[in-house]
Amino acid sequence: MTQQSRTSPAARGPGRRTVVGSMLGVGAAALAAPVLTACGGGPGSDPKTVTFGSNGADATPKSAYAALTSAFSKDSGLKVKTNTVDHDTFQKSITSYLQGTPDDVFTWFAGYRMRHFAKKRLCSPIDDVWETIGGGFSEATKQLCRGEDGKYYFVPLYNYPWAVFYRRSLFRERGYQVPRKWDEFVALAKRMKRDGLSPIASGYGGGDSWSVLGAFDYLNLRANGYDFHMRLMHGQVSWTDRRAARVLDLWRELTPYYQSGAGGRSWQDAAQSLLDKKSGMAVIGLFVGQQITDEKIRDDIDFFPFPEIDAAHGQDAVEAPTDGFMLSRRPRNADGARKFLEFLGSARAERQYMGVDPSNLAVHEKADTSSYNALQKKSARLIASARHISQFADRDSDPGFVATVLLPGLTQWLGHPDDGAGTLKRIESQRARFFTV
Structure with missing residues (x-):
């Protein structure tokens, strides 16, 4: 889901x-x-x-x-x-x-x-x-x-799958290279901002707060690995654990490069900014294709796996x-x-x-996949290559916990990303309501 x-x-x-x-x-x-x-x-x-x-x-x-x-x-x-x-x-x-x-x-x-x-x-x-x-x-x-x-x-x-989507022609025009590692990803975001783009399209307003979970999941999967991520989702690890704190520290590095006003924007509007080349990248699912009506634009859309943070985990997990x-x-x-x-x-x-x-x-x-477009074929290969497949935080955890604790906590933190410790402490204080600790 x-x-x-x-x-x-x-x-x-x-x-x-x-x-x-x-x-x-x-x-x-x-x-x-x-x-x-x-x-x-x-x-x-x-x-x-x-x-x-x-x-x-x-x-x-x-x-x-x-x-x-x-x-x-x-x-x-x-x-x-x-x-x-x-x-x-x-x-x-x-x-x-x-x-x-x-x-x-x-x-x-x-x-x-x-x-x-x-x-x-x-x-x-x-x-x-x-x-x-x-x-x-x-x-x-x-x-x-x-x-x-x-x-x-x-x-x-x-x-x-979820991945980092972009337009090939924009990367070609600007001379951007697809990043594989975290430092390269942050450096690319900085360059896009200097070039006048919103580096990372983002919209989590209204009922679209779920969209922030894509970035959170990948940061945790890449920094701490699939096993820790699933234990955290299942309430088996404290949210004040230093590994959870590291996720917010990493995320804070990206927040200056998020599209401004994300809290008042829908995911569709954020995706449209990517299609219109006003944003350089978007951490989003393949469903971004539903926004496309021009097949020439569909042929120009590509993605890369969320970058590696810790070599011990590489890019071995995919959200699908x-x-x-x-x-x-x-x-x-x-x-x-x-x-x-x-x-x-x-x-x-x-x-x-x-x-x-x-x-x-x-x-x-x-199923007959002969009619798959290039994006579908590449997506199928990405999933097939994964060592671990996660569903998504709002599917891998208690729904009440995600809806009433995790999402409000993360979206509030995105508005004030300096209070990571306080955010995690507030989330942790509610864990026992939903999980046997």
């Missing part, structure tokens, strides 16, 4: 990378009733209709999901009634939604975030679905789809969130929903989705 919001201000949303918001609190309950409710009725609902709760409110994923539901309906004779809600609202309302009368099938995220609802029994196991689709996925992908009890709860559709689908705890059309999930877990479904939305990568091992 996941994703992650990723829409225009009018349709706030792969957003699928958006954080949960007040996922475990009162705010979610207040939002859920009026805006994130199921499409269908009760037990007597139409057996020929499957309801589908989607967070794909952006134009591109909305069209891609429509292509999937249309193809399934044509094959199965079942109608899919889609309930589309903007991504940020979907995230904030999800707990109350699942506790009520949710749609039969709903979009969500693999890994920790899936296990959170499986453990709370707010979704149904789908081992029978995996008996049909299991041959198409790697063991690593299967692990992301299983709960703590070993049962399957998730059908994956796509993943996508995986998005897909889950089955509600009491689906009104259980048989139809399982047939829909079997279709969604097929190579054909992934091919159809990617044909509409080229900002993602298929995870099915038999």
Whole structure:
């Protein structure tokens, strides 16, 4: 996630990378009733209709999901009634939604975030679905789809990497070289600033505070390694640990080169500044491609892995969130929903989705990737080369902790980056509320 919001201000949303918001609190309950409710009725609902709760409110994923539901309906004779809600609202309302009368099938995220609802029994196991689709996925992908009890709860559709994106023509025109190490990265940012550019595009205003987690995760992964990062995300390490402090020290080096006014800007506006060559780089996901309408610009977009900080860890970890689908705890059309999930877990479904939305990568091992553009092919190679794959901080940690403690702490710190020790102390003071310390 996941994703992650990723829409225009009018349709706030792969957003699928958006954080949960007040996922475990009162705010979610207040939002859920009026805006994130199921499409269908009760037990007597139409057996020929499957309801589908989607967070794909952006134009591109909305069209891609429509292509999937249309193809399934044509094959199965079942109608899919889609309930589309903007991504940020979907995230904030999800707990109350699942506790009520949710749609039969709903979009969500693999890994920790899936296990959170499986453990709370707010979704149904789908081992029978995996008996049909299991041959198409790697063991690593299967692990992301299983709960703590070993049962399957998730059908994956796509993943996508985070990296440092840029425009090749800008680098060529200015004589910039792709950095591999931290010092080179900071030096390049300094040079871009002298050249009148915003070195690093940034926008975390409104519901887009999740976007700051990309930089935090990579700094921690590169400086302290995957194992420490995951222990920190799972609440097993103190946030006042010297290694966590080092992350903020490193981040402070970059803050002078962030685009000014980031706290009042959406991620889309920040991404647009990269496309318009007003910013030199952006730490962002492959979903930046959803902003592109000119194929000439798409061909000019490139990325490099987040730079090495400590040679002991190199660039061996990649952030690659995986998005897909889950089955509600009491689906009104259980048989139809399982047939829909079997279709969604097929190579054909992934091919159809990617044909509409080229900002993602298929995870099915038999999916046709011959139509991938250059950026997708390079992204697939990046993920394949990774020794470790993280999902994203808002997916690898307790959603309530991220939403109510970590994100507010980090975004506040970005406004005053001299108080690293105080920020970490405040975050640490809340750890025991969410994790067994």
